[in-house]
Each structure stands twice: as structure tokens, then as C-alpha cells.
Amino acid sequence: MDFGDVLWTVLGAGLILLMLVDVFHTLLYPHGSGPVSRMIMRGFWLLSKRVRGRASSLAAPVAMAAVIGAWAALVVVGWALLYLPHLPEGFVYEAGVPQQSDFFEAVYVSMVTLSTVGFGDVVAGSPLLRLVSASEAVTGFGLLTATVSGILQMYPALNRRRALAHQLNLFREAAGPAGASSMDPRHAAGMLESLARSVASVSVDMLSFHETYYFHEVEPRGSLPATVVYAHHLASGAKASENRELQFAGRMLEAALEDLATVLRGRFRHPGTTSLEVFDDYSRHHRHRQSG
Structure with missing residues (x-):
């Protein structure tokens, strides 16, 4: 040769x-x-x-x-x-x-x-x-x-993210402007803890399936960037509640959201010193604006 x-x-x-x-x-x-x-x-x-x-x-x-x-x-x-x-x-x-x-x-x-x-x-x-x-x-x-195995695992991760966005939208429509305070405290605490588990799953999915971040949802109803700030408002409202169970659920949801913000900040370079700033930049990059 x-x-x-x-x-x-x-x-x-x-x-x-x-x-x-x-x-x-x-x-x-x-x-x-x-x-x-x-x-x-x-x-x-x-x-x-x-x-x-x-x-x-x-x-x-x-x-x-x-x-x-x-x-x-x-x-x-x-x-x-x-x-x-x-x-x-x-x-x-x-x-x-x-x-x-x-x-x-x-x-x-x-x-x-x-x-x-x-x-x-x-x-x-x-x-x-x-x-x-x-x-x-x-x-x-x-x-x-x-390749086939990776694709089969990636799309369930996308579905979990869409399901979380739909769950937040349903919660907002059912609870109204009052949020979690309009519900029985124990029931509201259970709902917020369920949301916290879903947010934690999405954080793990974004780490494990990097490609799912780039999937853009046309409809805001199924888009996490369009709804994640509402989850932040729910956590803040629950923390301000006088009910101890609801306070704990709010802290749990807030911790899950902080982990998600850390993933978005470190892995996908979204700027912001607070999770709310990170989520707002996340929304802008996906062309969605948060509603109150």
C-alpha cells in the first residue's frame, strides 16, 4: 500500500x-x-x-x-x-x-x-x-x-411532555383565576404533587432524549413552553397558603420546576437567574407567550 x-x-x-x-x-x-x-x-x-x-x-x-x-x-x-x-x-x-x-x-x-x-x-x-x-x-x-429502539423510546417521552401541558391547561380551566385556592386543600395538594412528578419525568426525558427539546408544538394547548409558567404560579400560590399540606405540595412542585429550569439553563443554554426567567426565554424560543 x-x-x-x-x-x-x-x-x-x-x-x-x-x-x-x-x-x-x-x-x-x-x-x-x-x-x-x-x-x-x-x-x-x-x-x-x-x-x-x-x-x-x-x-x-x-x-x-x-x-x-x-x-x-x-x-x-x-x-x-x-x-x-x-x-x-x-x-x-x-x-x-x-x-x-x-x-x-x-x-x-x-x-x-x-x-x-x-x-x-x-x-x-x-x-x-x-x-x-x-x-x-x-x-x-x-x-x-x-435507531428503531431510540425512536420507540423518544416518542413516549414527547407524549409525557404533551400530557403535562394538557394537564396544566385542564387544571387552569377547571380552577379558574383562583387557582389551587378554589379547591379543597387536600385535593389541591394531591394535584400539585402529581404535577411535580410529571415535571420531574419531563426533566429526566430532556436529559435522556436530547432531541425531544427541538420538537415544536404548533398548538399552545399541547406545548409545555406555553404552560410551564402557569405551573410556577401554582407553586407560588400554594406556598403562600395557610394549609401545611398545600404548602408542602407547592414546595415540591417548585423544586421540580427548579430542576427543569436547571436542565434548560445548563443543557440548552436558556439564560436567567431565576426559573421564571428561564421559562420565559424557553417560551420565546418556542414562539409561545405565557398567559396569566
Whole structure:
């Protein structure tokens, strides 16, 4: 192998390693996201802020598809660069198949191997190349499995966030301007403790499923940025109550909201010294304004 072959091999191995690191941090590491997925998701998010209406809600799903496509492209190109120095002498060609040694031939071999289609027209000849191609097939299967598992776990997290927003809206409509003070203190305390548990679940979801932050809700009724400030008002009102159970529930809800604000401040760079300031910036970034 000459210097060019070594360079292609090192570059291909680097692309494969980048994909593995990105997939690990995005899908397998519970509190992280890879550099490739983070850059793509944030890029689509910034682009969606220029779009109005329902089109903006498509940005995050399209970005997720782009992330998966980027992973597949890194795998295909990475392994193609590993195969390129060994074409065509390192492979066995079926009778009648023209032997080529360009990059597109390497990409074709890589795509067939990754998808485990196995046409059999071009197969690895040497033991080392057979091992490499088998490793690519295993990687392709693992990438598909990890992607499907990640998506199946992400959408329930989105549903929990939407459910919390709906719960806050229902509470506001039922309680009216008086808030929790219009209810029986014990009943109100139970409701606020339930809200606190839901807020805590959303905080964990945002840490574990970084991509869910970028999903924009068109309807304010299902949007947490549009309703989270109301939860803050409920906590403040409960803390000012003379009932000890309601005071405790208010402190519990306030603590859960502080944890959520910490996640938004530290992970998604929302400024603010208080949780209310963080939530207001969170609302502006998602194009919603809080109502009293």
C-alpha cells in the first residue's frame, strides 16, 4: 500500500469511528448527544425559527431523518474508503461483472454489504477483507436496531411532555383565576404533587432524549413552553397558603420546576437567574407567550 492507500484507510476508519461515537452518545449514553446529531438537530431548529405555522413542526422529525441518514452515509463512505485500496484485486467478481477500482465501485460494495443484501456479484477475496465486510454487516444491523429502539423510546417521552401541558391547561380551566385556592386543600395538594412528578419525568426525558427539546408544538394547548409558567404560579400560590399540606405540595412542585429550569439553563443554554426567567426565554424560543 502506498501513501494514498494508507490515507484512505485512515480517513475511512475515522469516519466509522465518528459514527460509532455519535450513535453511542445519542442513543446509548443516557445523558448525552453526539456531535453530528447535535449539529444537525440544532441546524434544523434554527431553520425552523424562520418558518411559521405547521411547517415548523416538521423540522424536528426531518432532522431526525437527517441524523439517521448522516449515520448511514458515514458508515457507507467509511467502509468504502477501506475497500478502495483493495479494488479490484482484493475482491472476487462474478463472471460478466466488469472489474472497476473507482470510488463509486467501493461505495456500491459498501452499500450492498451494509444492507446485507448479498448479491454475490462482488465479494471479498482475502480473509482480512472478509472479516472487514462481515464487521460492516454487523454494524449495519446494529445501527438499524439501535435507531428503531431510540425512536420507540423518544416518542413516549414527547407524549409525557404533551400530557403535562394538557394537564396544566385542564387544571387552569377547571380552577379558574383562583387557582389551587378554589379547591379543597387536600385535593389541591394531591394535584400539585402529581404535577411535580410529571415535571420531574419531563426533566429526566430532556436529559435522556436530547432531541425531544427541538420538537415544536404548533398548538399552545399541547406545548409545555406555553404552560410551564402557569405551573410556577401554582407553586407560588400554594406556598403562600395557610394549609401545611398545600404548602408542602407547592414546595415540591417548585423544586421540580427548579430542576427543569436547571436542565434548560445548563443543557440548552436558556439564560436567567431565576426559573421564571428561564421559562420565559424557553417560551420565546418556542414562539409561545405565557398567559396569566
